[in-house]
Amino acid sequence: MDDALSRLLARHDWILADGATGTALLNMGLKSNEPAELWNIDHPDRIRALYRGAVDAGSSLFLTNSFGGNASRLRLHGAADRLRDLNRAAAELGREVADSAGRPVVVAGSMGPTGDIMAPMGSLTHEAAVALFHEQAEALKEGGADVLWIETLSSIEEFRAAAEAARLAKMPWCGMMSFDTAGRTMMGVTSVQLAALIDRLPYPPVAFGANCGLGVSDLLRSVSGFKASGCERPIIAKANAGVPHFEAGDIHYDGTPQMMADYAVLARDLGVRIIGGCCGTTPTHLRAMHEALETRPKGQRPSLETIADRLGGFSPGHI
Numbered sequence: 001m002d003d004a005l006s007r008l009l010a011r012h013d014w015i016l017a018d019g020a021t022g023t024a025l026l027n028m029g030l031k032s033n034e035p036a037e038l039w040n041i042d043h044p045d046r047i048r049a050l051y052r053g054a055v056d057a058g059s060s061l062f063l064t065n066s067f068g069g070n071a072s073r074l075r076l077h078g079a080a081d082r083l084r085d086l087n088r089a090a091a092e093l094g095r096e097v098a099d100s101a102g103r104p105v106v107v108a109g110s111m112g113p114t115g116d117i118m119a120p121m122g123s124l125t126h127e128a129a130v131a132l133f134h135e136q137a138e139a140l141k142e143g144g145a146d147v148l149w150i151e152t153l154s155s156i157e158e159f160r161a162a163a164e165a166a167r168l169a170k171m172p173w174c175g176m177m178s179f180d181t182a183g184r185t186m187m188g189v190t191s192v193q194l195a196a197l198i199d200r201l202p203y204p205p206v207a208f209g210a211n212c213g214l215g216v217s218d219l220l221r222s223v224s225g226f227k228a229s230g231c232e233r234p235i236i237a238k239a240n241a242g243v244p245h246f247e248a249g250d251i252h253y254d255g256t257p258q259m260m261a262d263y264a265v266l267a268r269d270l271g272v273r274i275i276g277g278c279c280g281t282t283p284t285h286l287r288a289m290h291e292a293l294e295t296r297p298k299g300q301r302p303s304l305e306t307i308a309d310r311l312g313g314f315s316p317g318h319i
Contacts, residue, residue, distance in 0.1 A: 017276025018054035018062035058290030091143025108149035109140030133165030154185035167203035191225030209236030234273035241280035253280025257288035
C-alpha cells in the first residue's frame with residue numbers, strides 16, 4: 001500500500017510515535033468530565049501545542065485528538081451532531097503541524113472503541129458498528145489524516161467492524177487492542193489470537209499491536225505473543241508510562257523518562273517497528289525514548305526475563 005506510514009516504515013527500522021493525549025490536555029486545563037474533542041474547535045491553539053509537543057520531542061507519528069469522536073460517545077455529551085466538524089478539525093490541525101515539521105510526520109486519525117458491547121454479548125450489531133466507525137473515518141479523512149489509528153479495542157467483533165469501516169473509507173489503518181495483566185483484553189482476546197486474525201482480514205492493517213494496559217512489562221509480554229505468532233506485519237507498542245496511582249484525587253503515573261527509554265529500546269530489540277507511549281507519557285518521556293533509540297546500539301532480542309528485570313517484573317499472566 002502506498003501511504004505515508006508505509007513509506008516511512010520502508011525507510012526506517014523504527015518510528016517513534018507520540019505520547020498521551022488525555023494527560024497533556026488535563027495538564028492544559030481540560031476538565032475530567034469534558035469531552036476532549038470539543039477543544040479541536042474551542043481551543044485549537046492548545047491542540048496545536050499538543051501535536052507540536054510530540055513532534056518537537058522527536059515523534060514521527062502523532063495521533064489526532066479524536067479518540068472519543070464517534071457518534072455513540074459524542075451523543076453522551078450532546079455533541080453527536082458536531083461529529084464531522086470535530087473530527088475534521090482534529091485532522092486539519094494535525095495536518096498543519098505535520099506539514100510544517102520540516103520532515104515526514106504521519107498524522108494518525110485516532111479512533112477509540114464505540115463504547116457499546118457488540119453482539120452477541122451486547123446489542124451493537126456489526127452493521128451498526130461499521131457505520132459508527134465509518135462516519136468518523138470519513139471525517140478524519142476529509143481533514144487530511146494519513147492513516148486511521150484504531151486503538152484500545154477489546155473484541156474480535158469490534159476489530160472486524162473497524163477494519164470494514166477503514167475499507168469503506170479507502171483509508172490505510174492500524175489496529176490495536178489493550179491487554180490486561182492476565183494477557184487478555186476485557187473481552188478475553190489474547191495477543192496470539194489477535195495476531196492470528198490480522199492476515200485473515202479482507203482489508204488488513206498496515207501495522208497492529210497493543211496500547212494502554214497497566215504496565216510496560218506486561219505490554220511487551222503481549223508483544224512477545226505477536227512475535228511468536230509468526231505474523232510479519234509491523235508491530236506497534238504504545239505503553240502507559242508505568243502504573244497509575246491516585247494522589248490527592250488525581251491520577252499520576254510512576255514511569256520515569258529513564259524507564260520509558262528502557263522500554264523503547266527493549267521494544268525495538270523485540271522487533272517492534274512503531275514505538276510510543278500511552279497514558280501518562282509526556283514530551284519529557286518521548287525525548288528520553290528518542291535519544292535512547294538513536295544512541296543505544298541494537299542488541300539481541302531480549303528474553304521475557306530480561307524485560308521483567310529491566311522494567312519491574314510481570315503481573316501473573318501468560319502470552
